[in-house]
Amino acid sequence: MTPLWALHGAAPDLAGAPPLSIDAVMQDAVPATTKKRRSRVPRITLLVLVLGGLAFAFRQGLVPAALNPLPALDLGGANPWLVDWRLAAMKYNPDLCRRVLVAPHTDAQPIADSPLRDGCGWTNAVRMSQAGGVRAGFDKVTCEAATALALWLEHDLQDVAQAIMGQRVTSVQSYGTYSCRNIIGAKFWKSRRSEHATANALDIGAFTLADGRSISVRGQWRGDGVEARFLRAAHDSACRYFRVVLGPDYNAEHHDHFHLDRGIGWLCR
């Protein structure tokens, strides 16, 4: 093949150039961009670790209240931004809970802590009777989960009910909150405490509509009727506020209720 310089008539002047050593050839063989990239790797790794650590701290509610720049949630406001981190900020902050869980959006009273024993107990929990105008009786539930429930009921669930059933939901049927037990039905997590053991989870079995009709997970999840569509949309909309939302599609243990929790997992099924 003809060298490119030959076509342009300008041959390189090799005769006058000093002889190249092997080292010089080797050095030139490493492109400058690779050298630059290599030197940036430790800095980028450090940055990723720092950002990852910060994200973890916000996600787990470990950022001290005085240093947390995120504003308190407002139960009256739809579509809150960074809602997961703002919910997590309430985990260890009873004062913030008292400021957020207020009438008329919810009726929730703080209850005394029950220090962990054998992996069971709760801190910063409430007794809740309504949220978003929906009767929702949950005896012992963490403030974080109660706030997630209040936001979901007031904003997303009512929209889903209006759009699909043409009316409001007036109550949800509790299938339980606090229960000192391990996870049931999961193959690999049998020896792990359930989020129910720390009151950080709640189960819902049915919804009552304004006309008095009840729609149950056990009876109406299957099929393609309007009730099934409502239940599926309700299930999916809860995933915005709860980290783990499980229904009949997850496993047989959930054939008759939705499980909603604010634990460390992330699953919507």
Ligand SMILES: [Zn+2]
């Ligand atoms: Zn559950």
